[in-house]
Amino acid sequence: MMKETFSLCGTWTLEEASGQQNIPALVPGSVLSDLLNTGIIEDPFWRENEYETLRLFDRDYRYTRTFTVPPSLLARENIDLVFYGLDTLADVSLNGTYILYANNMHRTWRVNVKPYLLPAQNTISILFHSPNRFIEEAAQNNPDVTYDGTGTMRGTSFLRKAHCMFGWDWGPQLPDAGIWRPCELEGYDFLRIRTIAINQYHDNGSVSLQIKAITEGATAAAMRVSVCGPEGNVTEKQGNTDTMSLSIDHPRLWQPNGWGQQPLYTVTVSCLDDEGNILDSCQRRIGLRTIHISREQDEYGEEFCLKVNGRKMFAMGADYIPEDNILSRTSPERTYQLLADCAKSNFNTVRVWGGGYYPEDWFFDQCDELGLIVWLDLMYACNVYKLTEEFEQNIVAETRDNLERIRHHACIGLLCGNNEMETAWTDWPAVANHSKALQADYIKQFEYVLRKECASYAPQIDYWPSSPSSGGCFDDPNSYDRGDVHYWDVWHGLKPFSDYQQQFPRFCSEFGFESFPSLKTVKSYTLPEDRNVFSRVMESHQKCVGGNGKILYYISQNYQYPLTFEHLLYASQLLQAEAMRAGVEHWRRYRGRCMGAIYWQLNDCWPVASWASIDSSGRWKQLQYAARKFFAPQIISCERNDFSVRVNVANDTLSTLTGKATLRLIDAQGQTISTRDVKLSVPALTAQWIFQEDFSVLEKAFHAEDNMAYVMTLYDDQGQTLSENCELFSPPKFFRFCKPNIRLAVRQQGNDCKITVSSDVFAWGVWLETQEIDSVFSDNGFFLLPGETKTIIAHQIQKDVLLAELAVTSVADIGR
Numbered sequence: 001m002m003k004e005t006f007s008l009c010g011t012w013t014l015e016e017a018s019g020q021q022n023i024p025a026l027v028p029g030s031v032l033s034d035l036l037n038t039g040i041i042e043d044p045f046w047r048e049n050e051y052e053t054l055r056l057f058d059r060d061y062r063y064t065r066t067f068t069v070p071p072s073l074l075a076r077e078n079i080d081l082v083f084y085g086l087d088t089l090a091d092v093s094l095n096g097t098y099i100l101y102a103n104n105m106h107r108t109w110r111v112n113v114k115p116y117l118l119p120a121q122n123t124i125s126i127l128f129h130s131p132n133r134f135i136e137e138a139a140q141n142n143p144d145v146t147y148d149g150t151g152t153m154r155g156t157s158f159l160r161k162a163h164c165m166f167g168w169d170w171g172p173q174l175p176d177a178g179i180w181r182p183c184e185l186e187g188y189d190f191l192r193i194r195t196i197a198i199n200q201y202h203d204n205g206s207v208s209l210q211i212k213a214i215t216e217g218a219t220a221a222a223m224r225v226s227v228c229g230p231e232g233n234v235t236e237k238q239g240n241t242d243t244m245s246l247s248i249d250h251p252r253l254w255q256p257n258g259w260g261q262q263p264l265y266t267v268t269v270s271c272l273d274d275e276g277n278i279l280d281s282c283q284r285r286i287g288l289r290t291i292h293i294s295r296e297q298d299e300y301g302e303e304f305c306l307k308v309n310g311r312k313m314f315a316m317g318a319d320y321i322p323e324d325n326i327l328s329r330t331s332p333e334r335t336y337q338l339l340a341d342c343a344k345s346n347f348n349t350v351r352v353w354g355g356g357y358y359p360e361d362w363f364f365d366q367c368d369e370l371g372l373i374v375w376l377d378l379m380y381a382c383n384v385y386k387l388t389e390e391f392e393q394n395i396v397a398e399t400r401d402n403l404e405r406i407r408h409h410a411c412i413g414l415l416c417g418n419n420e421m422e423t424a425w426t427d428w429p430a431v432a433n434h435s436k437a438l439q440a441d442y443i444k445q446f447e448y449v450l451r452k453e454c455a456s457y458a459p460q461i462d463y464w465p466s467s468p469s470s471g472g473c474f475d476d477p478n479s480y481d482r483g484d485v486h487y488w489d490v491w492h493g494l495k496p497f498s499d500y501q502q503q504f505p506r507f508c509s510e511f512g513f514e515s516f517p518s519l520k521t522v523k524s525y526t527l528p529e530d531r532n533v534f535s536r537v538m539e540s541h542q543k544c545v546g547g548n549g550k551i552l553y554y555i556s557q558n559y560q561y562p563l564t565f566e567h568l569l570y571a572s573q574l575l576q577a578e579a580m581r582a583g584v585e586h587w588r589r590y591r592g593r594c595m596g597a598i599y600w601q602l603n604d605c606w607p608v609a610s611w612a613s614i615d616s617s618g619r620w621k622q623l624q625y626a627a628r629k630f631f632a633p634q635i636i637s638c639e640r641n642d643f644s645v646r647v648n649v650a651n652d653t654l655s656t657l658t659g660k661a662t663l664r665l666i667d668a669q670g671q672t673i674s675t676r677d678v679k680l681s682v683p684a685l686t687a688q689w690i691f692q693e694d695f696s697v698l699e700k701a702f703h704a705e706d707n708m709a710y711v712m713t714l715y716d717d718q719g720q721t722l723s724e725n726c727e728l729f730s731p732p733k734f735f736r737f738c739k740p741n742i743r744l745a746v747r748q749q750g751n752d753c754k755i756t757v758s759s760d761v762f763a764w765g766v767w768l769e770t771q772e773i774d775s776v777f778s779d780n781g782f783f784l785l786p787g788e789t790k791t792i793i794a795h796q797i798q799k800d801v802l803l804a805e806l807a808v809t810s811v812a813d814i815g816r
């Protein structure tokens with residue numbers, strides 16, 4: 001007989017353990033979401049509510065419920081109580097018997113409860129201990145660990161709970177607690193399938209799968225495997241074994257976004273008894289592909305790149321953090337929106353940063369479907385861990401639980417031990433001053449224990465010890481000749497954007513620049529009197545030390561002084577987009593020497609000034625629109641030194657690009673000074689320098705200081721525009737921008753609106769925004785030349801609403 005489950009999700013009762021409150025609680029969920037839903041607390045993200053809310057987690061909370069088990073389930077030989085996520089320190093009792101102590105939110109907890117279940121009513125009770133108290137005591141008991149990162153609380157390395165729930169340099173300190181993932185009773189006779197392992201073997205276009213069922217309780221008499229291809233064609237095989245090989249007819253390869261399609265195959269494994277009855281079955285959806293880290297020696301050192309289906313890919317994307325500090329507010333729909341935005345913005349990679357939690361199945365399903373390769377950090381970040389025996393057992397179990405859950409996904413490109421901890425040991429004095437014993441624990445944890453677990457549970461996924469790393473052993477982890485790099489001199493080091501052009505990492509897995517969210521998002525956490533970036537409320541929604549000052553500093557380097565709060569928000573976002581553009585375009589020009597540009601960071605977990613390109617309300621900052629352009633599969637850009645430019649075309653598609661580039665020198669009005677066409681043919685997966693010009697003489701002869709810009713347009717051989725770009729020859733604050741008269745004509749087109757935008761003079765940083773409602777545009781943050789029109793689609797909006805709401809800003813407005 002097949003196994004049977006009984007869900008324990010739904011309504012429970014939540015009480016503060018000292019017995020004051022008694023409220024309905026939703027499972028899966030959390031204390032914060034229940035307190036919010038019942039109106040007991042105010043929105044913790046509003047103004048400075050964070051600080052008061054944090055104190056709620058000095059206390060313990062109890063969840064209880066009663067349930068009656070269906071007789072059919074009660075009759076099973078084995079009945080497990082399964083929690084897919086408890087956050088975090090939980091004592092679980094069933095009908096008065098203590099059955100489980102849980103201390104790791106990343107694990108699945110499973111207890112045999114057959115002896116304790118009653119035929120009548122059962123009562124389950126879970127006491128969640130204060131996470132604040134736990135880390136405080138852990139810190140006191142371990143005075144040899146003294147490091148805590150910006151914005152976090154001391155002692156978090158001792159608790160296996162998403163670190164950023166205790167704050168980060170972009171996140172609030174709202175640890176929360178609760179049953180954060182589903183829970184159920186699972187009854188079975190004889191055996192259940194714990195998981196299946198699928199290995200793929202690719203040989204010259206043919207693919208075979210080796211599939212193994214891992215069972216608990218007993219081994220099966222026989223196993224049946226069926227693989228259903230993307231066109232519905234099924235291959236089936238049965239045998240008296242727990243491992244089976246199967247070759248796939250006409251295999252269709254899964255490709256990353258930009259390289260082709262993402263065909264997926266569904267593998268179903270059934271374990272049978274000796275009469276052929278199904279005892280249990282398990283399904284996984286896979287994609288046929290190979291992904292490895294390529295580390296060939298070359299003239300610059302050792303390359304670091306993702307090799308997908310045998311081809312070297314330039315990785316383009318951003319770093320992903322948890323989507324909401326209140327975890328139960330995430331949903332497949334919300335994640336899909338975010339990841340679809342990534343795919344639409346030409347990402348082929350997303351790095352899941354190690355200070356959060358292992359994402360839900362739906363996250364990986366969606367990355368499979370969208371062709372987004374996942375760089376998955378294990379959940380360790382910026383900390384000093386003490387590898388006691390108990391801690392080791394805990395993280396070993398955690399690794400197994402998660403890898404068995406997710407390892408089959410086509411999207412997973414590599415597993416990485418942690419975020420920034422190897423480099424912390426070599427380069428951050430506050431970490432490096434810890435004991436040799438703790439340093440040895442680092443090596444043991446990330447270069448032995450976790451490496452070994454990853455090799456045994458996910459043997460076909462490459463393991464990388466840390467980000468950044470050069471391969472491990474504290475051997476110059478942030479080396480520019482090997483491995484990946486985190487580059488932070490722009491932003492944390494206050495270097496100008498031009499500094500990116502001096503940097504030649506093999507793969508940049510972090511670099512970033514902050515901005516404020518849009519006015520609509522700012523309004524969601526402020527009163528009008530808070531809307532000054534140095535107010536208490538605005539500063540409390542800025543967790544990077546001196547962050548608002550840094551934004552202001554960079555504005556002083558680039559733009560005129562913004563006279564309004566709105567223009568300051570706009571300028572900060574334009575700055576951020578320009579910073580990331582400078583970095584990414586440079587690294588794409590040096591494709592081969594550099595093979596990845598993953599900017600920090602994609603998203604936010606609450607409304608805040610941060611490095612995110614999409615804010616916590618899902619709104620696109622200017623950077624997201626810019627990313628769509630600088631990650632375009634084929635892009636034109638230039639390397640500028642004073643008045644000389646070298647133009648480059650990067651082609652990250654699988655076919656040769658033939659076409660032409662039009663290169664124009666214009667003045668501040670937008671009038672053409674000179675123009676030329678360059679024919680080009682750029683092979684697949686290469687970047688090519690196509691032209692070089694020096695305007696120094698011209699600049700002197702015509703006194704053209706602050707009055708020259710370079711406009712580059714890339715066309716395919718049908719004359720279609722593939723990419724356009726613009727480079728100013730002086731800082732925007734000095735450039736003689738004219739105040740443009742930007743004309744907008746709006747026409748309804750089904751559910752969308754078509755906006756035609758034009759300007760009488762050269763306009764730069766043109767930004768369309770709707771005041772109250774939200775609208776996503778097909779393009780935004782662009783430049784306009786006089787006499788040209790741009791057509792923008794505003795999605796899902798009525799014309800009269802759009803006309804009433806639409807405002808346009810350009811760089812010439814800053815300071816006026």
Ligand code: BMA
Pocket residue numbers: 168169170381382419420486510600
């Ligand atoms: C990187 C990340 C995060 C941090 C970010 C901004 O180093 O790994 O820890 O939020 O910098 O400072």
